[in-house]
Amino acid sequence: MVEKNIKIDGEKLKHQYAYRMVKRIFDVVASAIAxxxxxPFFLILAIAIKIDDPNGPVxxxxxxxxxxxxxxxxxKFRSMISNADKLLARLKNQNEVEGAMFKMKNDPRITRVGRFIRKYSLDELPQLINVIGGSMSIVGPRPPLISEVEQYTDYDKQRLMVVPGCTGMWQVGGRxxxxxxxxxxxxxxxxxxxxVWLDLKIMFETVKIMIVPNGAY
Structure with missing residues (x-):
């Protein structure tokens, strides 16, 4: 059981003006360049996804x-069959993690190409578009589903006090x-x-796990 004793200071977050400005500038510039x-790599992935499952979008x-x-x-790049969301209800009782999220190692909805791009976190790359738009940052908590947030306690909702990220401590800490x-x-x-230094460290660790994957599936 993880102790739930972390209390986020909302006022401190509001006053991190310099950090937030540097973070935003870096997010936009780095994402645009990336x-x-x-x-060209996106095009290759798009072709592979369509060949593997022509019925769904890229x-x-x-x-x-x-x-x-x-x-x-x-x-995201599509990694599941086109009607995956509709099939989720049938798989709920096979959830392999406790708490407000669904994870299943051998999820039958995942395509062959999808399994590969998930393993190396390549399905997440289009989220750089979200970063440029401002709804996400490169580093931050994973953005949850509405159904997950409905199960959150007030303690869990502290995750929503900052802009969510493409990668973060959860991704590099075991996923x-x-x-x-x-x-x-x-x-x-x-x-x-x-x-800034913690963000850079997490980004460096993210590159490492994209080469040598951790618990992604």
Whole structure:
């Protein structure tokens, strides 16, 4: 059982003006450069996704909850069959983690290409578009589903006090190998201690796990 004793100081977050400005400038510049450099790779992935499952789109959008509970549409490369959301209800009783999220290691909805891009976190790359738009940051807590937030305690909702990220302490700290309570603890630890240097460290660790994957599936 993870101790739930982290209390985020909202006033401290509001007064991190310099950090938030530097973070936003870096987010936009780095994401724009990455999208340009990765565009040929995006095309290759798009072709692979369509060949593997021609019936669905290349990109997948889903409503997620961001800062202060505001919803937005997250963009990802599609890694599941086209009717995956409709099949989720049938799989709920096979959830392999406790708490307000669904994870299943051998999820039958995942396509062959989808399994590969999930393992190396390539499905997350289009979220750089979300970063440029401001609904996400490069580093921050994972943006949850509306159905997950409905199960949150007030303690868990502290995750929503900052802009969500493409990567964060949960992703580099074990990802699907840790349970929901540990994910919350990692995210709140990040929020409590966030800084430019911590963001850079997490980004460096993210590159490492994209080469040598951790618990992603």
């Amino acid at each position: 999208l340009v450099l990765l565009s 990109f997948y959008t889903q409503t997620r909850v961001g800062k202060n509970g505001k919803t937005f549409q997250i963009i 699907n190998d840790v349970d929901f309570d540990e994910m919350v603890r990692l995210d709140l630890t990040y929020i409590q201690n966030r800084s």
